[in-house]
Amino acid sequence: MKNLRLKAARAAMDLSQQQLADMVGVSRQTISSIEKGDYNPSIKLCIAICKVLDRTLDQLFWEE
Amino acid sequence: MNVNFLFPALLLIAVILLIKVIDAMGKGEKEYDERQALVRGKAARYGYMTTLILLMPVIVLFYNGQREAGLFVSLAFFGGLGVYAVYNIWNGGFFRRNQNITHYMVLCFVVAGINLLTTFLRIREGQSLWEITTERGGSNFFLGILFAVIGVVIPLRIFADRKEEE
Numbered sequence: 001m002k003n004l005r006l007k008a009a010r011a012a013m014d015l016s017q018q019q020l021a022d023m024v025g026v027s028r029q030t031i032s033s034i035e036k037g038d039y040n041p042s043i044k045l046c047i048a049i050c051k052v053l054d055r056t057l058d059q060l061f062w063e064e
Numbered sequence: 065m066n067v068n069f070l071f072p073a074l075l076l077i078a079v080i081l082l083i084k085v086i087d088a089m090g091k092g093e094k095e096y097d098e099r100q101a102l103v104r105g106k107a108a109r110y111g112y113m114t115t116l117i118l119l120m121p122v123i124v125l126f127y128n129g130q131r132e133a134g135l136f137v138s139l140a141f142f143g144g145l146g147v148y149a150v151y152n153i154w155n156g157g158f159f160r161r162n163q164n165i166t167h168y169m170v171l172c173f174v175v176a177g178i179n180l181l182t183t184f185l186r187i188r189e190g191q192s193l194w195e196i197t198t199e200r201g202g203s204n205f206f207l208g209i210l211f212a213v214i215g216v217v218i219p220l221r222i223f224a225d226r227k228e229e230e
Contacts, residue, residue, distance in 0.1 A: 017229060021161075026097035029156030032228060039099050 001037045006060050009053045010035075024048040079175075086167040096160050103157030111148030118143045135198045142206040146213055153217045165218060172215035179208030 010020050010031075017035075021028045026045065033039035034049075041049070046061050053060065096104065118140035126133035152158040159165055183205040186196055196202050 025161070027100060027156055027161050028229070029225070030097050030099040033099060042098055045098060 001063070003035050003037055003060070006049065006053075007035045009055050009060060013053060015053075020049070020052060023052045082171065086164060086171060096157070100157040100160075103155045104152060107148045107151040107155070107157060110151055111144040111146075114147040115140045115144030132198050135202065138197065138202055138206050142210050146210055149210070149214050150217050153214065153221050156221075158218075165222065169215055169218050172211045172218070176208050176211035176215055179204045179211065183208060 010017070015023075017031045018028045021031045024031075024045065025048070030039065030041075030045075034041050046057055050057055050060055118136070122133050122136045122140070126136065149158065159168070183193075183196060183202075186204075187193065193202075193205070197205055
């Protein structure tokens with residue numbers, strides 16, 4: 001399932017996939033895979049993304 | 065002392081050093097992320113399975129050690145490596161973060177060029193491709209093809225990446 005909330009949060013901070021990837025220490029394709037729903041990140045990576053985007057885990061990764 | 069192996073051994077050391085130098089170029093920490101580690105594991109599994117499947121004809125057809133067996137063993141070995149490399153590159157697991165891809169691509173084309181040139185020179189000397197690939201397993205020919213494939217897949221992936229990012 002696509003993670004549109006992550007994509008929206010990244011866009012809201014005016015960050016490219018590459019910029020976000022550099023900030024959390026992963027490759028651009030990993031961010032792309034998370035946004036497309038092809039890869040389930042570890043909790044460690046989820047937290048790192050949340051910190052950079054200033055969001056909570058629930059806001060970005062909790063399925064409703 | 066047998067010096068026949070000296071030149072290839074020195075060449076191998078030079079290539080390894082060159083790869084290390086290329087690796088050291090570029091800024092930033094170089095490591096694989098968690099998704100890349102998974103991709104690399106999957107690629108290794110697919111490469112291993114490909115090698116096993118391609119080795120089947122050797123076990124079934126060439127149990128007497130006919131010279132064509134060398135061709136199939138080379139096909140299995142390089143086929144497995146090819147699957148491993150292409151799957152890895154296409155899924156973004158081949159290069160670490162901040163690794164200089166351009167230098168690596170140039171190195172691929174140089175290695176492919178040298179090996180295909182060696183094969184071409186042997187054909188010019190009068191050997192057929194069949195003889196080259198069966199008598200000594202055709203390692204130069206297959207190595208040339210493998211690196212040429214890697215050298216082509218890398219820019220294709222970069223192109224697909226840029227398109228995706230837009």
